[in-house]
Amino acid sequence: MITKQELSVLGDLAQLSLDPDSRDSTLQAINEVLELVAIMNTAECDGVKPLAHPLEAEQLLRSDKVTEVNQVAKFSQAAPLFEEGLYLVPKVIE
């Protein structure tokens, strides 16, 4: 189970601001999920190698060659603010 303090830390880790009105319900909802997954603790897994991928495939490598053309003009059209080749964000360094 997580506490209100831990919920704030999670909000920061996940880059989500928590609405004060929904903080309690969010905490409850997350704790319900953690309660659901707690059944895992009854399983004996000592010595079992974790499975990260169903096919246990190895990462494919390809030759270090350019295969795609630069489509900056097209892709930047989806950006909220884009000027002169730059994605614009608020000032980072004061």
Added chain:
Amino acid sequence: MNLNNATITELHKLLTDKAISATELTQHFLSRIAESDSEINSFITITPEVAIAEAKAADLVLAKGQHTMLTGIPMAHKDIFCIEDIRTTAGSKILADFIAPYTSTCIEKLRHAGTVTLGKTNMDEFAMGSSNESSYFGPVHNPWDKTKVPGGSSGGSAASLAACLCVASTGTDTGGSIRQPASMCGLTGLKPTYGRISRWGMIAFASSLDQAGCFTRTAEDAAILLEHMAGHDSKDSTSLNLAVPEFTAALSEPLAGLKVGICSDYFKEGLEPEVENLVMDGIKELAKMGAEVVEIELPHTKFSLSAYYVIAPAECSANLSRYDGVRYGYRCKDPENLEDLYKRSRSEGFGSEVKKRIMVGAFALSAGYYDAYYRKAQQLRRLIKNDFVSAFEQVDVIVGPTAPGTAFPLGAKTNDPVSMYLQDIYTIAASLAGVPAISIPVGLSKGMPVGLQLIGNYLEEAKLLRVAHQFQQQTNWHQQQPQRNLL
């Protein structure tokens, strides 16, 4: 012939016999969508201009005799597949105005085969849900009973086909998101082996689980679609570099000698009695057709739900970190600084279920909890996979219910997330193991469809489709229609 509920095979014959043109067929379904989708809300975006242009192109191909089985077949695509120059939202406010700059490999292959794109279907936000109620674009209504959910997350794709607004549709399945809505809408829903179909251009939820598939009226139609959707893609390093089998070739082989496994864990508390009875009737039907029924054990299946609700949120928390209000998607108004931009864009852009899962994932991956949650879940995933490997040494397919009940009323489970998660209790294990599975109609309970789930060994979709097809040759549950379609 009634065009509304015709199969791909039937329509292909009409098209090649010149009994109807692809343009006329497309206009028929566009008219149906315009007339009745407002009742079920199965589409987020309808693309009539694209559809007519593709249909006209299909007619030229048909005239030249260079067609495939799919030339001129009108389809609907889950709004999780990017299609160039068409809005692609993943059912989220954060992508509500996103115009995809490229087309996913899966849809590209279907278009190359000559299908017609009618539009993009509604879905749970970022495929997180089992009822299609978490969509920013509103819930989808089940055509069998508009007061009930269609299942999810591919609820729009399922409902659009059940309402005869398309001939087939695409979906994605991370923990049951094709099979469960197929069950609730009386359709055939196929989730192939993980890696069988490229994920490139498919908006990611949980990358080690996400798999594209399809909704069809018959297993034969699913085999036809899979032949065109599957195949290696150099743009997706997890796509299998194997030749695509001719899935339609073995459909007619009888079931004599086939070993069908049943697992008692799939018939325990929580399964509606009438659903259990119909599933058992389906198993008896398979036995009558020559299959041998064998009891098997999947001892770690009971841990599937808990392992899934660690692994899927962990992967989603990483995948959805890309939505930051900078390069694409929703951006909050007047951010005070960069952190405010990130936090408010994400908080205002994501719905509550998505935010909850991101935070659960961030928790499971955080220092001090990683071993107890994420590592443990991955260990269980191996045990669950090993169970299937052992089971398929004894049997050809495993059979059981797709979902514990029929479609439930809209809003019935929105305040009880665990009850909602339990909707996928029978589908999640196959997703964790990455094996293929299919849901086919097996009867009606109080007028609502029930699905029979068949799970196959890795890469044995052909066998699954053959069992499903043979079952559909002996039963007519897949031909049942919602009452509204008959009006």
